[in-house]
Amino acid sequence: MDSDSVLKGTIKGDKVMPVLYFLPPSPPCRAVMMLSRMINVNFELKPINVLEKEQLKPEFVEMNPQHCVPTMNDDGLILWESRAIMTYLVSEYSSDDDSLYPKDARTRALVDQRLQFDLGTLYARMNDYFFPTIFIGAPLDESKKARLDEALNWFDAMLKDRTWCATNNITVADVTLLVTVSQIEAFDFDLKPYARVMAWLNRCKAALESYGYEEINQSGCDTLAGIYRSKMGLSNEL
Ligand SMILES: N[C@@H](CCC(=O)N[C@@H](CS)C(=O)NCC(=O)O)C(=O)O
Incomplete structure (x- = not known):
């Protein structure tokens, strides 16, 4: 993980792909990953090995002082707490379908x-x-x-x-x-x-x-x- 990519997502064409810092077996990461499949959001995935304490590296703590995964960076919007990430993703990316997170x-x-x-x-x-x-x-x-x-x-x-x-x-x-x-x-x-x-x-x-x-x-x-x-x-x- 380099400090530049902590602060910015990678530019793919004219779109910045949201970055997800994650650990595959982590339960909150799994919830975000499945939801992203449901609404067709592609992440640039950056594994953070919590068991090796990678989340305590200064550049990660600077981005997320709570140093937990999942953490998302969507074009400068840094978000953690899996449920907040999930409701944001539906609100931002799930076109006209509001069934996953109803607007009413x-x-x-x-x-x-x-x-x-x-x-x-x-x-x-x-x-x-x-x-x-x-x-x-x-x-x-x-x-x-x-x-x-x-x-x-x-x-x-x-x-x-x-x-x-x-x-x-x-x-x-x-x-x-x-x-x-x-x-x-x-x-x-x-x-x-x-x-x-x-x-x-x-x-x-x-x-x-x-x-x-x-x-x-x-x-x-x-x-x-x-x-x-x-x-x-x-x-x-x-
Ligand atoms: N409530 C948070 C929990 C996040 C959490 O505890 N993540 C663990 C992995 S499952 C973690 O990053 N632990 C390392 C740390 O907190 O330093 C969420 O739903 O995202």
């Missing part, structure tokens, strides 16, 4: 609520339960499992009488929540008590099959689950 205020409010439920609750609790094991080999904490179960129960209730999590069609909220729930599933967490969540999960997987679900998301789920299993001393046979 009341409908959009529900999508925003689900996005924030994922950021602040479901993804946060999944992260809190599993990631200390992945990163430092810490033992699992039953109280954190209970908090994750509680959040899954809430999500199951939100899905009552719904095909998709917020509106009558798939939205950015389904994409980000899909990444979270599929990762929870890959960690062998018991989702059977959450019948609506399981049905919704299968619907989302099918809907995203042609947008790189296996290549982008499932492979990342499996990579993190493999690290988790080896830290737990479990077999890595899938």
Whole structure:
């Protein structure tokens, strides 16, 4: 990564292609990558190896003081937080179709609520339960499992009488929540008590099959689950 390309995207013809700094197995990066396939946005991809602490290089920290991936640079607009990147991409690039991030205020409010439920609750609790094991080999904490179960129960209730999590069609909220729930599933967490969540999960997987679900998301789920299993001393046979 050179400092010049941190500050500017690469010019392709008369267009500046948005740059995405990413790490393939990172869940928030996977959500952005799948969404970009859905709306045909091509990124100039710049891998940042967080495990090697590349995100702490001064030029990256200068661009994003929070030094996290995904980070996007769209012609000088520097954005991080995957859900903010996703809603921006739909608003900026998704031509006349507003179904992925509806323009109607009341409908959009529900999508925003689900996005924030994922950021602040479901993804946060999944992260809190599993990631200390992945990163430092810490033992699992039953109280954190209970908090994750509680959040899954809430999500199951939100899905009552719904095909998709917020509106009558798939939205950015389904994409980000899909990444979270599929990762929870890959960690062998018991989702059977959450019948609506399981049905919704299968619907989302099918809907995203042609947008790189296996290549982008499932492979990342499996990579993190493999690290988790080896830290737990479990077999890595899938
Ligand atoms: N809420 C953020 C989370 C971003 C995040 O935590 N990214 C991790 C990788 S999954 C990261 O960059 N960690 C390295 C660091 O924070 O220094 C999002 O959705 O984009």
